[in-house]
Amino acid sequence: MRLQGVGVGRGVVTGPVLRMPEPLPEPSDSPRTVSADEEYERAAAALRATALDLTERADRLGGEGKDVLEAQALMAQDPTLLEDVRARIDASKTAERAVFEAFNTFQQMLLSMGGYMAERASDLGDLSQRAIAHVRGVPMPEVPQVDYPFILVARDLAVADTADLDLTKVLGLITAGGGPTSHTAILARSKSIVAVVGVAGAADLDDGVRVLVDAGEGVVTTNPSEKAIEAAQRRLNRRRLKVPIGPGCLADDVAIPLLANLERVEDAERARELGAEGVGLFRTEFLFLGSEVAPSRERQHEHYARLLRAFPGQKVVVRTLDAGADKPLPFLRGGPETNPALGLRGIRAMRDNEQILRDQLAALALAAAESSAELWVMAPMIADAAETAYFVTLAREYDLPVAGVMAEVPSSALLAAQILGIADFVSIGTNDLTQYTLAADRLLGTVAHYQDPWHPAVLRLIKMLGDAGAQSGRSVGVCGEAAADPLLAVILVGLGVTSLSMTPEAMADVRTELRQHTLEHARALAVRALAASTAGEARAVMLES
Structure with missing residues (x-):
């Protein structure tokens, strides 16, 4: 089976699929049962813990991802966000529902702006998930830890998840969501990870199935033959040569800045x-x-x-x-x-x-x-x-x-x-x-x-x-x-x-x-x-x- 998506770079990799866990379910909208002050303190503590966690991950990640995570950590402590959460709790929302709704409001604003800004909305969704996990006192669904190399399959991959990617284990990425301008794609390029994003049918890939990820073609092939793997590798080898950093130009010296x-x-x-x-x-x-x-x-x-x-x-x-x-x-x-x-x-x-x-x-x-x-x-x-x-x-x-x-x-x-x-x-x-x-x-x-x-x-x-x-x-x-x-x-x-x-x-x-x-x-x-x-x-x- 061949699944089409958008390739990131030109790499080729094969390996078994390992899926990201499903995200936490949306909090129910049932009214709170404790005082507003107590519920707000739960929410504020969760947001503080989220900001600290993201700051620590930023230090491990470095580069562009570090900047994104530091910005998210600041957002988790934004006074306007905290005021929004407090207002929702005062209106009888639970801590986790108030956090969810506050982030969702800003997320919807980015989505409504369209284009590049809309593709940043998934970052806020991840931030919301992390805060809700802290409120509930449960683990955040994250990249599985196994002792063998694998190709990670996810709906989309948040920047925070990349901080802990073990590049000796993660051979490549396949996502159902995202596009060429998503942070998944940008960080995959910066880390030289073979990736195909926006893959229709990615949700149907089961753990353990062997796949060929060909970023050059933007294709994921399940149970590939050795002939198909060799052909993809040959295409890649023909294009491995790198030219030194300098002005962009064609072989006949026509400038393309x-x-x-x-x-x-x-x-x-x-x-x-x-x-x-x-x-x-x-x-x-x-x-x-x-x-x-x-x-x-x-x-x-x-x-x-x-x-x-x-x-x-x-x-x-x-x-x-x-x-x-x-x-x-x-x-x-x-x-x-x-x-x-x-x-x-x-x-x-x-x-x-x-x-x-x-x-x-x-x-x-x-x-x-x-x-x-x-x-x-x-x-x-x-x-x-x-x-x-x-x-x-x-x-x-x-x-x-x-x-x-x-x-x-x-x-x-x-x-x-x-x-x-x-x-x-x-x-x-x-x-x-x-x-x-x-x-x-x-x-x-x-x-x-x-x-x-x-x-x-x-x-x-x-x-x-x-x-x-x-x-x-x-x-x-x-x-x-x-x-x-x-x-x-x-x-x-x-x-x-x-x-x-x-x-x-x-x-x-x-x-x-x-x-x-x-x-x-x-x-x-x-x-x-x-x-x-x-x-x-x-x-x-x-x-x-």
Whole structure:
């Protein structure tokens, strides 16, 4: 049996399956039976213990995971969270129910924002589980401890779980949830763990069954033959060569800049160490979270100035606030929506809250004036030329010379020539573009197999954007995690993409793969991929090249 998912890296591994235990059940909503003070102390003690546990795990984990766990530890002691828990207990909730509901409220807000932010929601779910386990005084369901090597199968893997992964035992990861931008995928890359995420059917894999995990193909094969294992290993061996850190380019020296996707200024040093030639996507959402009011111009200016100082003389692309939907940030106008992914998000939400956008652009302009970095700004979820003109005109008011848009909606590809007649550049968000093209929620496991940027329909939209960029002489980049797939990166270049932005840990593999192909060869491969009828057929073009 072959199960399709999204591969992380290009590794191949075989071994027996071992499943993560099921999560703790949702606490019942029965009223508390002890005093509010006593119940609150139980909840507060559990949150303190959770924060301490996460801090200890952060020290063991290091790297990006350390930063995430430290942030979660702070969240577990956030005064606003504690106030929320207290209010729910005062309303007769039990400690565990109050903790569950408080975390769930924030989790739903992230889910409603869509995209990258929604994929952070699982981290909060894990934090909630850990706190509830402390309230109940029961063990947290965690990675099983056995004395033999295995391939771990889970719904999704929380960052805290990775702190205790024994890499001499855990051969690979298979998850039913998550995507290429999930923390599971990012940490798997950073630890060089072979992984396939978003696997439909992962829940049906039983303990002990032998599987072949082929990240290059994004496939999990049960009970593989020796012939299948050898074929996968041969494909891997052909691509093991690494090129030194340096500018991204093709075999014929055509430059393809490799840029970093960042969400925090603190990640800049690591990105530079891994060879980032600048920033292709700086997400500003985290600056706006956890506050009843939008951050001031002064606070934003300080934040952006630190970012720009980290990349002197290099391009830094900052995306304006991408928020909105069903449970938006408290300071954004807008009511509940039946289908938030298709609602008031991205540039639509900002047009409804223009002063917030103006403050952000003003802060960016001030930071740029003090820096040698080359600041580019872009707006998310642009659908047409009118929205493009709105944003570019606003950016020009603040003397921001390079203003572009994100192509995440199919209409932006269909109208690419019009949009690039106005915008200075386009950056393709392949995660949302795939979601909207194939009408498949990127966070819904039952349709995870549709969330595949190799699909010919998605590739054809990218080709439209690439062609429009070539005709207008303007840059068309990719900042979706499709750029982190070394094989797909070659196809993207063949479709007309001129720069690639990704998690920094993916740069070595992408840099190496690009050096194996000339521009002419990449274009020839892209033509063949466009002619495919399925994502699997398109991927096979590269696997067989």
